[in-house]
Amino acid sequence: MTHTVVAVGSEAPFKQIVEPLGQWKVSAVPVLAGEGRVVGVVSEADLLAKEEFRGRGDLLKVFLRPDEEIAGEIRHSVLGRLPSTDSLTVEVTDGVVTLGGSLPDRTLVPVAARALRAVEGVVDVRLDLTHR
Incomplete structure (x- = not known):
C-alpha cells in the first residue's frame, strides 16, 4: 500500500494512463470522473489482455518513449x-x-x-x- 494515490481521469488519453504505471511502479490506477468519483480501475493486466498488445514485450517501456x-x-x-x-x-x-x-x-x-x-x-x- 502507498500513502500517495495516483489516479487518471476518465477522459485521459492512453499514454496518460500508462505513464503512472511506470513512474510510480504500480500495477493499477483508479479511474476518476466528475468530482473525483471512482468509476473504475485500469491495470497493466487489462492492457496486456488486449489482443494488440500480446507478445509485444514490456508494454510500459514501449509507451513511455519520449x-x-x-x-x-x-x-x-x-x-x-x-x-x-x-x-x-x-x-x-x-x-x-x-x-x-x-x-x-x-x-x-x-x-x-x-x-x-x-x-x-x-x-x-x-x-x-x-x-x-
Whole structure:
C-alpha cells in the first residue's frame, strides 16, 4: 500500500494512463470522473489482455518513449524510406503522430500510415496529407 494515490481521469488519453504505471511502479490506477468519483480501475493486466498488445514485450517501456525520440525514429526510419518526403512534417504529442504535407502519390498514404503505426510508442496516427 502507498500513502500517495495516483489516479487518471476518465477522459485521459492512453499514454496518460500508462505513464503512472511506470513512474510510480504500480500495477493499477483508479479511474476518476466528475468530482473525483471512482468509476473504475485500469491495470497493466487489462492492457496486456488486449489482443494488440500480446507478445509485444514490456508494454510500459514501449509507451513511455519520449515524443522527441519517436519523431526522430519516424524521420529517420519511416520518412527515409518513402519517396519525395522533403515537404512532410512530423509532430508527436503524447504518442499521437500527426503527419502533414504532400506525398507524390495517394497510394503512399496507407503505406505511410501502416509504417507510422509500426513505430514503438505510437499511440495513434493523424494524417493531414495531400498528394500531387
